[in-house]
Amino acid sequence: NAGVMQNPRHLVRRRGQEARLRCSPMKGHSHVYWYRQLPEEGLKFMVYLQKENIIDESGMPKERFSAEFPKEGPSILRIQQVVRGDSAAYFCASSPSSRGETDTQYFGPGTRLTVL
């Protein structure tokens, strides 16, 4: 069973471009979580999605950021008109359920976004 996969692992964008980060959850997992780690800071929750639904986006910046988890295919975190402050490591995690008392989240290797 392959782990959580993220691609690309490294992404370089110029200011004003769009960044698309992909996350394929573990097989059988229908819950996906995105986290952002700014330089020298801890990981911060961004958004929690189930298939075709956004459950909690309280950690997402109000503008330029969006996330989706379609019925088929990976979850996508999209950042429009990137700015230098978006440079960070973006981690995706998945779980088989939302039951924290029995299940845990499994993390992907992350995508490191650099905005020039």
Added chain:
Amino acid sequence: KQEVTQIPAALSVPEGENLVLNCSFTDSAIYNLQWFRQDPGKGLTSLLLIQSSQREQTSGRLNASLDKSSGRSTLYIAASQPGDSATYLCAANSGGYQKVTFGTGTKLQVIP
């Protein structure tokens, strides 16, 4: 709102020393607490997961304890090695679903 704090922020010890990393959380209503290791520029490696009903978990030279009532967890590393040098993160899983709150980490350096 859950807040997770890790002390110290950085720690440097000679090889072979036993050490303790501390993690505190403000909301004791957690489902589990997890310790991760992160190497520079790398992803997260899960070390130990303690469910809310458990008091401790052990894996090799690592032992993690959990005291929900006091809002604390510790990660004990025995006989430290240079390969243990990394940033250690604790994460509290709380809320109606799996909303994980991370601490800011302890950066450990083990000197040969």
